[in-house]
Amino acid sequence: MKIGFWNRLAVVAGALFTFITPTWLVLWQQTENSRIRGEGYQTCLRAAYEQRGSGYLNEDRCWETWMNVRSGPGWTEWWQTVGAMLLLVGVIYLIVLAIVQTCKWVWRGRQAHGPSS
Numbered sequence: 001m002k003i004g005f006w007n008r009l010a011v012v013a014g015a016l017f018t019f020i021t022p023t024w025l026v027l028w029q030q031t032e033n034s035r036i037r038g039e040g041y042q043t044c045l046r047a048a049y050e051q052r053g054s055g056y057l058n059e060d061r062c063w064e065t066w067m068n069v070r071s072g073p074g075w076t077e078w079w080q081t082v083g084a085m086l087l088l089v090g091v092i093y094l095i096v097l098a099i100v101q102t103c104k105w106v107w108r109g110r111q112a113h114g115p116s117s
Contacts, residue, residue, distance in 0.1 A: 010096070014089040022081035026073045041066035 003011075044062035 018085040
């Protein structure tokens with residue numbers, strides 16, 4: 001079975017989309033979580049060093065609250081996103097294939113019956 005240019009292009013684009021998108025999403029989420037944690041930690045430290053404070057906040061509590069948490073999505077989430085992308089790419093490919101095949105079928109039927117005047 002010979003695969004045409006557009007099918008090859010769709011397979012390559014689908015493969016790139018399937019693996020690049022989850023990687024970008026996970027890395028973006030980790031970066032965003034790190035930024036938010038850093039800002040929260042700095043705010044906590046400023047509040048801990050204020051003289052008016054109740055004494056409840058200190059460096060250790062700020063560290064426990066802001067830095068001892070998981071930074072975001074990991075490999076499990078990446079694999080789940082890859083699975084979702086594979087499913088999405090497959091469904092979109094089948095929909096486009098059905099539309100193209102239907103259009104070709106209609107076009108062949110028109111050519112077989114000749115121009116209608």
